[in-house]
Amino acid sequence: MGAEFYHSVHLDVELCKGCINCIKRCPTQAIRVQHGKAKIIKEYCIDCGECIRICPHHAKSATYDSIDILKKYEYTVALPAPSLYAQFNNLDDIDIVLSALKSFGFDDTYEVSAAAEMVSEMSRNYIKKHREDAPFISTACPTVVRLIRVRFPNLLDHLLPFAAPVELAAQIAVKNAMEKSGLPREKIGIIFISPCPAKVTACKDPIGNTYSEVDGVIAIKDIYPLLLPHMKSVASDPEKCSVSGRIGVGWGNSGGESAGLLTDNYLAADGIENVIRVLEDLEDQKFGDLEFIELGACNGGCVGGVLCVENPYVAQSKLKKLCKYLPISRNHLGDEVPQGALFETEIEYEPVYKIGKNLAESLALMARIDELCKKFPGLDCGSCGAPTCRALAEDIARGFAREGDCIPLLKESILSLSETISPNQ
């Protein structure tokens, strides 16, 4: 296990009231409440953002860079995710957003959607060439890739071998910026404007690549209010700088990446629960001859990311409208596949859920877990701070919790104790 398990979602201990609302919502059972405070088990967290959405006390948030990061560099390039465009009302021209980013303080922009169009072309070629190994699973959502890496080892071979479009966008942006500014690499800041914490993690701790050219990640929700006045002032005469078409911009919605493959033989699922169901069925080989599987952890696709401001479904419709008048695609691959669009290393299985160092040890621990489960009331009430009775049993077997943490069991034993002491009551 070589992985570091960086994750971007974290807890503000001060704000956490230990209300256990989050523990059941986490799709990987990564949260425990102990001593009245939530705790994220870093090996299990896939940065899906569900706990940020559910926490009534706003105790969960994502780590990302503040807008001030622009000051660290002499020359900055903004890489807007297509989901950024979906946040604004009545936007009919992407150039307004891009010009506003420049007016706000960036020296240049490079749209992630432009790189996405190249990834679409690469995917089309790749799938055609390797049809016998289908279905292929999209690697655009880092949460999905992380989920597969810890829970679905059989499916790792089905992942497309491409990094998410933002990586390719960053590489192109670096090259352009160095040519335009004449500055050395370290004075240039490549700043991604992200819809979700998972993409923050993917830039800070990439899997499949050893490093990322993205220097900073800021949240759509942070830059949104700052951009509005600039958009107003540039709206009448924006600079022509958009370089992407319908296929690229469409990536922001669920189904968009599939649309770029120009095949009907695909499945697109969004929302983490749905994604897990599809992966389980895929693992059990319950699907026929699909070519492509697009999976996005957030409802609606990237437009549903937890760092966005607009309602995902409203954003979806806005993005669709915006795409309507765009040319289909405006980017084509040259003769060769761009370096850096491909994963450098294979993504390896991380068996974080395995217990025991060898089979005999796992068996013994598993037997203990089954035994404990029989003893527990099976209410999955969460009072112990674990999401299910079984999760508590596993924690006990791993040495992280005690039998006495089960509140109904404790109550029972107190009751029987008091009956032995004063049997007549």
Next chain:
Amino acid sequence: MEKNIKLSYIVSPNDFLSAGAVSEDVKAHLEEMEIDSEIIRKATLAIYESELNMIIHANGGIIDIEITPDSLNVEAADNGPGIPDIEQAMEPGFTTLKPNSDMKAKGIGKGRGLSNIRKCTDFFDIETELGCGTTIRFGIDLK
């Protein structure tokens, strides 16, 4: 400490909605142990097939599972009519469903059942008595 895990499940007849419940539970157990994922895949498939067999053809039954440090052993005893010709039933593609059965429309009973189980397992044995039921036993090496 007792080193083996024993699991026992009752499978109800014609309960399609629960098909997969046994294999999923066993899979969840195996996935947390130090076991190769390819072995888990085979085990899940074999158990799923025997579960389906019980639900569709055999009036339900009982599946007993034992996991030892060496192997996963399954005994699936059904309440079905028994199999008149085992040789024939073991052929890939054999099914007792009538051609117009609506189960076929669901993609069930393509007749891969028994031969599929045998393909996935390292040990396979079948015992049947007409009018009483069929018991299949199979094992998969875990090492």
